Amino acid sequence: MDAVTQHNNQEAQRKAVMAVLAHAEAGEIAARLRTLALPGHQDLREPENGLVMLRGRVGGDGAPFNLGEATVSRAAVRLASGEVGFGYTLGRNSEKAQLIALCDALLQSRDFSASVERDVIAPLRELLMIRREQTAAETAATKVDFYTMVRGEG
Numbered sequence: 001m002d003a004v005t006q007h008n009n010q011e012a013q014r015k016a017v018m019a020v021l022a023h024a025e026a027g028e029i030a031a032r033l034r035t036l037a038l039p040g041h042q043d044l045r046e047p048e049n050g051l052v053m054l055r056g057r058v059g060g061d062g063a064p065f066n067l068g069e070a071t072v073s074r075a076a077v078r079l080a081s082g083e084v085g086f087g088y089t090l091g092r093n094s095e096k097a098q099l100i101a102l103c104d105a106l107l108q109s110r111d112f113s114a115s116v117e118r119d120v121i122a123p124l125r126e127l128l129m130i131r132r133e134q135t136a137a138e139t140a141a142t143k144v145d146f147y148t149m150v151r152g153e154g
Contacts, residue, residue: 014107017121021103022089024124026096032120033099039112041102044084045076047094073097083108 021029049071056067075087075097085105087097103120106112 014104017107017117018100018104020121020125020128021087021100023128026093026099028124028127029096029099029103029120032123033102035119036106036112036115038102038106039109040080041077041105043075043098044078045074047073047075047098049073049092049094075101077101077105079105079109081109081111 050073051069052072054067054070055064057064070090071092073089073092073094073096075094077085077087077098079085083105085101085103085108087100087102087104089096089100103116106116107121
C-alpha cells in the first residue's frame with residue numbers, strides 16, 4: 001500500500017471516529033474512558049467556546065450565502081508520548097470537546113489505539129446505531145400514505 005492510500009485510509013477512519021464522538025454524549029464518552037488506564041496528557045488549548053459561520057447554497061449548488069452562526073466548543077490535547085488530538089463539538093460543552101480531543105490523541109497512539117477503538121468507539125457506535133434505529137421506527141410508525149382518488153365526473 002503506498003503512502004497516499006495509507007494516509008487517505010487513516011483520514012477516513014479518523015473522520016468516522018470523530019463523527020461517532022460528535023454524536024455521543026459527554027457522559028458516555030467519559031464513562032468509557034474511565035475503564036482505560038489513561039497516559040499522562042496536557043492541554044495544548046484549554047477548552048473554549050466560540051462561533052462559526054454556517055454557509056448554505058441555494059438549491060444545494062447555487063450561490064453561497066451566510067445562513068447564520070452556531071456555537072462550538074474546541075480543545076487540543078497532547079499525550080506524554082507526543083500525539084496531539086483535536087476536539088470540536090456543536091454547543092457550549094467544553095468537557096465534551098476536551099474528551100473528543102483526548103480520544104483523538106489516543107487513537108493516534110500505537111499503544112492505545114486498539115483499546116480505545118474496542119472499549120470506547122465501538123460501544124458508542126453501537127449505541128448510536130440503536131438510537132437511530134429507534135428513531136427511524138418511531139418515525140415510520142407515524143407515516144401517513146396520501147393518495148388521490150379520481151372521481152368519475154367526466
